[in-house]
Amino acid sequence: MRLNHHRASQLLSAYLDRELGPAETAAVQAHLLDCASCRAAYEGLRTTKELVGQLPVAEPPAGFWAAVRAPWLPRRAGAARIRGVFGRRVAWASAAAVLALALAATPLVKGTIDRLHASEIGVDLYVRQHAQAMGAEPFTDRAYLGLTTGDADLVLSGDAQPAGTAPR
Amino acid sequence: MGRPAAVVSMARPNASQAVSYTTEELARYEAIVQRYARHVYNVAYRMAGNEADARDLAQETFLRVYRALRRVEPDAPLESWLYRIVSNLYIDLLRKRPRGRVESLDAPVDTPRGELLREMPDPGSSPEAIIEREQLDATIQRALGTLSPDLRMVVVLSDVEGYSYEEIAMFLRVPLGTVKSRLHRARQILQQRLGRYVEARRRGWEP
Amino acid sequence: MRGIRAAAALAPALVAALVAAGATLAAPAPPAPPSVDRVLQLALDAPRVIDYEGTKIITAPRNGRTETVTAAEFHKRPNMTRLEYLSPEDVAGRLIVDDGATSWHYEPRLNTAFEGPTMTTGLLRGDLSLLHRNYRVTGLGTEEVIGRQAYVVQLAPNGPGVSRELWIDQATGTVLRTEERDPSRGVVLTTYFSRISFSLNLPTAYFRFRLPAGARVLHLFPTVDEAATPEALGRQAGFTVLVPPVLPEGYTFSGGGISRFGSLTSVNLQYSDGDSLLSLFEAPAGSIGAPAFGQDVRVGGRPARLVDLGYFRVLIWDQRGLHLTAVGTMPTETLLAIAGQLLSGREQALAHSVSRQVAVDPGVVDRLRREGLTFPEITRAVVLSQRLGIDVPTAVRFLQGRLSTAQLAQRAGVTPATLQRGVREALDQASSVGPHLPAH
Numbered sequence: 001m002r003l004n005h006h007r008a009s010q011l012l013s014a015y016l017d018r019e020l021g022p023a024e025t026a027a028v029q030a031h032l033l034d035c036a037s038c039r040a041a042y043e044g045l046r047t048t049k050e051l052v053g054q055l056p057v058a059e060p061p062a063g064f065w066a067a068v069r070a071p072w073l074p075r076r077a078g079a080a081r082i083r084g085v086f087g088r089r090v091a092w093a094s095a096a097a098v099l100a101l102a103l104a105a106t107p108l109v110k111g112t113i114d115r116l117h118a119s120e121i122g123v124d125l126y127v128r129q130h131a132q133a134m135g136a137e138p139f140t141d142r143a144y145l146g147l148t149t150g151d152a153d154l155v156l157s158g159d160a161q162p163a164g165t166a167p168r
Numbered sequence: 169m170g171r172p173a174a175v176v177s178m179a180r181p182n183a184s185q186a187v188s189y190t191t192e193e194l195a196r197y198e199a200i201v202q203r204y205a206r207h208v209y210n211v212a213y214r215m216a217g218n219e220a221d222a223r224d225l226a227q228e229t230f231l232r233v234y235r236a237l238r239r240v241e242p243d244a245p246l247e248s249w250l251y252r253i254v255s256n257l258y259i260d261l262l263r264k265r266p267r268g269r270v271e272s273l274d275a276p277v278d279t280p281r282g283e284l285l286r287e288m289p290d291p292g293s294s295p296e297a298i299i300e301r302e303q304l305d306a307t308i309q310r311a312l313g314t315l316s317p318d319l320r321m322v323v324v325l326s327d328v329e330g331y332s333y334e335e336i337a338m339f340l341r342v343p344l345g346t347v348k349s350r351l352h353r354a355r356q357i358l359q360q361r362l363g364r365y366v367e368a369r370r371r372g373w374e375p
Numbered sequence: 376m377r378g379i380r381a382a383a384a385l386a387p388a389l390v391a392a393l394v395a396a397g398a399t400l401a402a403p404a405p406p407a408p409p410s411v412d413r414v415l416q417l418a419l420d421a422p423r424v425i426d427y428e429g430t431k432i433i434t435a436p437r438n439g440r441t442e443t444v445t446a447a448e449f450h451k452r453p454n455m456t457r458l459e460y461l462s463p464e465d466v467a468g469r470l471i472v473d474d475g476a477t478s479w480h481y482e483p484r485l486n487t488a489f490e491g492p493t494m495t496t497g498l499l500r501g502d503l504s505l506l507h508r509n510y511r512v513t514g515l516g517t518e519e520v521i522g523r524q525a526y527v528v529q530l531a532p533n534g535p536g537v538s539r540e541l542w543i544d545q546a547t548g549t550v551l552r553t554e555e556r557d558p559s560r561g562v563v564l565t566t567y568f569s570r571i572s573f574s575l576n577l578p579t580a581y582f583r584f585r586l587p588a589g590a591r592v593l594h595l596f597p598t599v600d601e602a603a604t605p606e607a608l609g610r611q612a613g614f615t616v617l618v619p620p621v622l623p624e625g626y627t628f629s630g631g632g633i634s635r636f637g638s639l640t641s642v643n644l645q646y647s648d649g650d651s652l653l654s655l656f657e658a659p660a661g662s663i664g665a666p667a668f669g670q671d672v673r674v675g676g677r678p679a680r681l682v683d684l685g686y687f688r689v690l691i692w693d694q695r696g697l698h699l700t701a702v703g704t705m706p707t708e709t710l711l712a713i714a715g716q717l718l719s720g721r722e723q724a725l726a727h728s729v730s731r732q733v734a735v736d737p738g739v740v741d742r743l744r745r746e747g748l749t750f751p752e753i754t755r756a757v758v759l760s761q762r763l764g765i766d767v768p769t770a771v772r773f774l775q776g777r778l779s780t781a782q783l784a785q786r787a788g789v790t791p792a793t794l795q796r797g798v799r800e801a802l803d804q805a806s807s808v809g810p811h812l813p814a815h
Contacts, residue, residue, distance in 0.1 A: 013352035017326065019333045045352075047366045048359040051308055052327040057206065058213035060223065067227050068205050069198065069591065070485055071234045122663050122700065125636055127687050128595075130654040130702040133645050135494035136629070137652055138419055138503075139530070139541060141553055141566040143431045143446045145494050146458045146471040148687075150480050151437070153489040157593055194486060195589025 001027040005035060012042050016049060066157060121155060128152035189237065197237055200246065201230065207329060208250050214324040215258050217313045225261070229253045247331075251339045255321050262317065304365065311361040319354035326351055411514040414526045414543055415503060421548030423453040429571030430461075435564045436685025448568075454495040455582035472584040479584035488586055491595040505747065506649030508775070509533055509625040518542060520551040521568060530650050534625065536705050537563070537651060547573055559706055563686055608633065612642045614659050617697060622646050622713050626653050627747035639663060641700075653703040653713070660698045665691050674711060675718040681707065690714055725750055733757045739767060746771075755802055762801040763787045763794070 001023045003011070008031040014020050015028040032039055131148040134140045189197070208229055213222035232253055233240065240246070312320055325331045325339065326347075333351075337344045359366055409417070426449075433444040444466060449457035454475040460466040468483040473493050480489040506512070515527040525542040532538060535558055542552035552567035586592065608616060608631050618628075626646035634643045634656070641658040669682035669689070679692035690701045690710045694717065701710055729750055730737040735757045743753045752774065760770040765787055772778040784794040 010349075010352060013355055014333070014348050017333070017351075019348065044359045044366055045355050047369045048355050048362060049327050051304075051362060051365060051369070052312070052323060052358065053330075055214065055305055055308055055328055058210045058219075058222065060206070060209045060226070061219045064209065064223055064226070065205070066485075067223075068201055068230045071227070071231045122639075123666050123669075123682050123689050123691075125639075126641075126654065126656050126700050126702050127684065127689065129634060129643055129656070130652065130687065132492060132494055133630075133643075133654055134652050136496045136645075137647065137650060138506075139539065139550065139553070139650060141431075141433070141550075141564070142456055142473075142494055143444075143448050143458050144433050144435060144564065144566055146446075146456075146480070147433065147435075147437070147444055147460070147466065149478075149491070149494070150460075150466070150469050150471065150482070150489075153480050153593075153595065154482065154485075156595065157485070157487060157489070191486070191588045198486075198589055198591060 003027045003031050005031070005038065008032075008035070009038055009041060012038065012045055016042065016045055124152040124155040128156070193237055196240075196242060197234055200233060200240070204246060204250055205230065207247075208254060211251060211324055211329060212254050212258070214309070214312060214328050215254065215317070215320060216261075217309050221261065225254055225257050228257055247335070248339045251321075251325065252341070255317075255340065258321075259317055307365070308362065311358050314361060315354055315357060319350050319357070322347055322350040323354045323358070408514070408517070408526065411512050411528055412503075414514065414528055415512065417548035418528075418541065418543045418550055419503070419548075421544075421550075422450060425547050425549065426451045426574045426577040427547075427549060427571055428574065428577060429568040431566060432569050433564075433566045435566075439685070441685075449577060449581055451577045451579070451582050454493075455579075456495055457581050472582060474582050474584075477584075481584070481587070481590070483587075485591070486587065486589060487591045487593060488584070489593050489595050503649070505627065505647060506530070508747065509648040510650055515540070517545070520544075521570065523551065525551050532648070532651075535709060536648075539650060542567075549573070555704075557704075557706065563704075608642055608644070612657075613640065615696070616642050616657055617694070617699070617717065618644060619717060622653060622716075625649075625747065625749060626713075628745070651704055653701060653705065656700040656702070658698045658700075660693050660696050663698050672711065674714040677718065679714065681710075683707070692718070694718055729754060733761075735767075743767070743771070758804050759798065759801040762797050762804075763789075 003024075008028055011020060011024060011028050015025060018025075020028065032042060128149050131145045131152070135142065135145055205226065209222060209226040212225035212229070213219065216222045216225060229250060233246075233250070312323065315323065321340065322336060325336045326333075331339070333344055333347045336347045340347070408414075428447070428449045431446050431448045433446065434441060435444070436442075437444070442463065444463065445461040447457075447459040447461060454473075456471070456473040458469075458471040460469040460471075470479075470481040470483075472479045472481075473495055475495050476493055478491050478493050478495075480491070481487070482489075510530045510532055513529045513531065515529055517524055518527050519525070520542045524545040526545060528541045528543060530539045530541070537558075538556050540554045540556075541550050543549070544551050549571070551571065553565070554562055555564040557563045608618060611633050625648045627648070629645045629647040629652075631642065631644040634641050639658060639662055641656045641663075644655040644657070646653045646655065665680045666682065669680045669691075672679050672681045672690075674690070674692050677692065679690060682689040682691070687702060687704060688707055688710055690707075692699055692714055699714070699717070701714060703710060726740045726744060727737060729735075730740045733754055739757070740753055743756065744750075748756070748771070752771075756767055756770040756774055759765075759774065760767045763770070763783075765783070769778065769783070769786060773780075773783045780791050780794060780798075784791045787794060789797070
């Protein structure tokens with residue numbers, strides 16, 4: 001099987017992806033040995049595929065996991081980003097869901113996301129830890145501590161608003 | 169102490185129909201989320217090019233899965249269905265959005281200076297390297313954005329998510345030859361837009 | 376009513392004794408109420424000896440207003456807790472199970488369980504010395520709570536701060552009711568049992584968490600690498616940490632750890648005054664910003680952010696490359712004072728100044744600060760030791776009441792009368808040094 005230049009150049013991408021049959025593969029290989037411009041084009045396609053292929057897996061933003069996992073829940077009213085594209089409000093919960101999940105599995109979260117949202121959930125994270133530590137004081141009420149840490153858990157999982165943002 | 173109930177009520181305020189799923193069904197939904205959500209988001213992000221739209225697309229996709237949960241066969245592969253939803257939702261979104269937002273095909277793609285590229289050793293080794301890496305990613309994403317949605321979807325499924333031509337053809341319900349030609353065309357456009365990067369990499373400036 | 380209780384604090388023992396002596400016969404005399412210390416000890420020991428199950432009503436600030444929350448509370452000795460929240464609606468169904476090692480919080484609405492460290496470590500602690508140093512503990516007599524006789528004990532801080540009253544069940548030592556009072560805003564937290572039943576053995580199964588089918592689990596163990604000393608914390612943090620040995624108003628370092636949450640690493644320092652806790656969190660300045668909510672305040676002339684959650688107060692500021700967050704229940708002024716002192720490095724300045732004024736090695740001042748003594752206490756101890764020719768630790772023991780005048784007189788080799796005169800002179804002299812230092 002022999003290929004003319006035009007036909008061969010059209011098959012370079014599929015050759016690169018190993019999506020050609022044995023005969024076509026051999027024919028493209030043979031043409032590449034002969035044709036400098038196809039070799040250059042092939043190199044260009046290969047490099048382009050590599051560049052696109054090395055894009056990192058996009059990290060879902062704040063509240064994504066909580067929203068996807070519990071689609072039946074109403075979204076945080078004050079935090080809605082847009083209303084319209086799909087005719088409903090879309091959540092803008094805190095990034096903490098991502099953080100919490102990162103703890104649950106492996107630390108997948110990129111530092112940039114943490115930095116952006118640590119300030120939003122930092123107060124709840126720290127109040128939670130403080131309440132946990134208060135358990136070491138002999139006369140604190142554990143039912144109240146449980147309430148406080150439980151509320152903070154919800155913020156950290158992306159399901160509730162940060163503590164300081166509640167309506168007064 | 170009889171909690172939790174075997175059946176959780178799923179009353180959705182302001183929703184016309186309230187759905188009740190058993191805990192088994194909810195566990196199945198959770199398993200679907202576990203398995204596919206990251207990929208769906210990734211594809212949505214590479215299609216839309218921004219976090220907000222990607223989130224909307226992915227969340228809406230899973231809302232549809234959730235509503236159709238009873239009709240989803242356990243353990244059936246769902247890629248095909250999910251990517252078709254994402255693709256259709258994205259095209260809907262473009263249709264509803266004012267024209268001005270869509271990038272021109274001729275928009276130049278900025279490339280950083282060559283010497284920056286030479287200084288890009290192991291990504292992750294230094295803050296500078298990370299910033300450069302992020303700049304490159306943004307440039308590639310912008311180049312993707314210049315493709316038509318049809319071409320973009322094929323590149324994303326092939327080069328980002330790594331599916332075979334056959335799978336892509338099945339997902340998008342197009343002939344195999346169409347996948348092949350779209351991908352080739354898409355890569356040619358991308359190569360042109362990313363010219364300087366492609367050239368730099370070919371010369372071995374970057375590992 | 377408060378006045379009657381206060382007046383009754385000490386008198387009944389005497390009255391009871393007189394009545395018993397004067398009575399010719401008949402009814403056995405009511406037993407004399409135990410000392411306040413004995414009552415507190417009873418309360419401290421109670422969780423280790425009895426199980427109970429009851430309904431608890433909590434009234435506290437929540438979501439920006441005062442809310443009343445109802446929970447079923449179960450306790451199994453020595454340190455297992457189960458809490459089932461019943462109302463209001465947004466917490467109904469919440470379950471917390473703490474087996475003394477791990478605490479599980481389950482939220483049925485999300486079918487999600489949060490696993491974290493136990494909240495019950497305080498149940499096994501028995502030391503009240505720090506509490507006695509920083510609080511006036513007063514018996515306010517007895518009252519009836521849900522048909523049970525209870526001792527009423529008040530813990531009032533020596534400095535400004537939150538005071539607490541405890542209603543301690545006479546029969547079991549269980550705290551039936553608590554009230555926390557903030558000087559600036561009145562009662563901030565009330566908790567009480569509306570019903571309680573005691574048992575010797577609640578089933579262990581109540582205190583084991585069983586993960587419901589399909590539940591998602593989030594592990595929230597933010598604190599790792601528990602480090603015992605401030606120095607060790609500094610080494611483990613990987614960034615320069617500011618670790619004051621003591622804070623104003625008697626807060627003493629009580630523990631800490633490195634906390635990692637996502638990629639946010641912070642050092643967590645805890646300071647206790649015996650009843651109330653202050654947490655200080657330090658993270659590299661770039662790793663976290665100030666929250667978008669709260670109010671702008673100034674600390675030492677520099678901007679800071681105060682988030683007042685009604686019960687908890689959170690103060691956030693940046694200092695020398697560190698992002699600091701202080702969390703506590705003390706008044707805002709106390710929090711601001713602590714931050715101001717940290718910011719100005721006033722601790723070092725004061726320590727230096729005291730050591731110079733009373734002519735003692737700075738190391739001695741530093742050591743006593745780490746033991747939790749205030750600057751006036753240190754001054755008094757040092758001056759006393761110099762005047763009487765005794766060592767500093769002995770002077771400290773005497774000032775803390777752990778050594779009687781007679782014992783001290785014997786050690787110093789003088790008569791108690793001479794000693795008392797010497798002590799008064801020493802204390803007068805010390806008061807002219809005290810905390811009123813030229814650092815202002």
